[in-house]
Amino acid sequence: MSLAASGIGVSYGAVTVLSDVGFEARPGTITGLIGPNGTGKSTLLKTVAGLVPGQGTVSLHGQPPLPPRGRRAAIAYMPQDSGPASSLTVMEVVLLGRLASLALTVPADLRDRAAQTLARFGLLAFQGRTLGELSGGQRQLVYLAQSIFRAPAVLLLDEPTAALDLRHQLMVLDAVADHCRTQDVIVMAAMHDLSLAARYCGHLLCLSQGTIRAAGPPGDVLTPDRLRAVYGVRAEIARTPSGAIAVVPVAAD
């Protein structure tokens, strides 16, 4: 039971963005995708989700490789931007997660489940507000609620905490980790905060210049030498009293 990708390659004209990328992501734990800006994290997630054309294969649970259309149906991808400030209400945005189930009337049970999802993110009081009335961080929460409401087999999150304050970062990642664990969903998340990545992800993929440089548990992937080679920074890797890994950047090379 896993998401397996192999030979993923993407080029824009003469520029190669991803080259022969392969990985395996398992359900029940978050697979973190780390790496510097412009290294192809978003492109990799979009390609796996079938939203960007590329080479290679993606298969789910050991089945034959899925075509892009099949991937779009089974895999939910949440972009990193907070989207336009439209006048759609929070409830409508979450309902759109089940686009295929929506008709001219919205079934009552679907509305109930959407409300439950909103409640889980503390968004119930906002359900009648428009996206334009929310902050970027709140919008990000709404989109996460939408992705989870979609109940996909695979959830790909592109920097889900990018626009959030500390409290909301923990709130979002706790919800994602809980969903991943209880629903046995495969979750991959591109992340910039390496300490958060170490805390929430059971497995890390380190991407650099379009290829996977390292893969494994956070303790194995996050080493001072690797961070210097990949990010061009000197960093200390510390252990907090609770045993969590903390990455402390010291200086850029």
Place this chain on the structure above:
Amino acid sequence: MTAAPYATRDYAALVRRRWQRLLAAAGVLAVTVVADILIGPAFLPFRDVIAALLLPADSVGATVHVIVHEIRLPMTLMALVVGASLGVAGTLMQTILGNPLASPYTLGFSAAAGFGAVFAILTGWQLPVVPRFSVPLAACCGGCLAALIVYGLARMRRMTSEVMILAGIATLFLFQSLQSLVQYMAAPEVLQEMVFWLFGSLARATYLSAAIAGGIFVAVAAVLVPEVWRLTALRLGDARARSLGVAVDRLRIKVFALVVLLTAGAVAFVGTIGFVGLVAPHIARMLVGEDQRVLLPMSALTGAFVMAGASIVSKLVSPGAVVPIGIVTAVIGVPFLFALIIRGRRTFW
């Protein structure tokens, strides 16, 4: 979850409120339509008009019957159909392009239709069997030509909203220039006919032309019904709509073609009508939000309301005469556009 039923009720109440507003808008439109039929340059007594509408033909004078049934009713019907078509076309354009200023008018379809019409008038081109449809058909062809240019340019890059808007604005300037060129070349008496067409007027309306434009509107509406949620998803941006499973480019092309049909059907018979396609969607959006299940019918109602209202104003401005409605819609539309710019997009866009 104890909170869920509350939320469900709350959302259900929101949806119910929107449908109530839709019904209220239909009521306001009905009153406006009645007023439009009652008012006219002939200053017929209201009771005569009502009698002509409700009683057999021989119960009222022949003049009254002709004015009501052959002039006012076709004009009002045409105002409703054209307003509804342009309102829906404007909403669709704003939705697929994600831009509050998109409309069939601002993207050059109307200018191209105008060019088709003035070219037919200049050359005196006539359809063999139904010569009275020559100018409307030429206007339709002009609108379709503009759509092909915009589509072709966008296709060369990608069907993104930015490319389509730029291509549309370039098309607008192209056909406005061509219109001016044709008018420059025309003899004075031909020029007068061209200018009258370009003003936009309901005076050319007949039951047949209203039925054709109405038929196009109904056909387009039927095609749109299964697409309402996908169109709603487009308002989240292309990336998010794609991630929800919407084939964004294909939907954009399909809706674009429907907009061309609606616009061509509307302006072919009445001439260039500006601002209805821009203003009506914004009024509708302010009233019912972005859910296209309600927004599209509301846009049809607000578009029809603006046209029927403009029709009334066009008959009141100059006693005994009917000012071309295209002038009135622009005069009403421009201040609204100013207000829109001043208020900014945060409130309802």
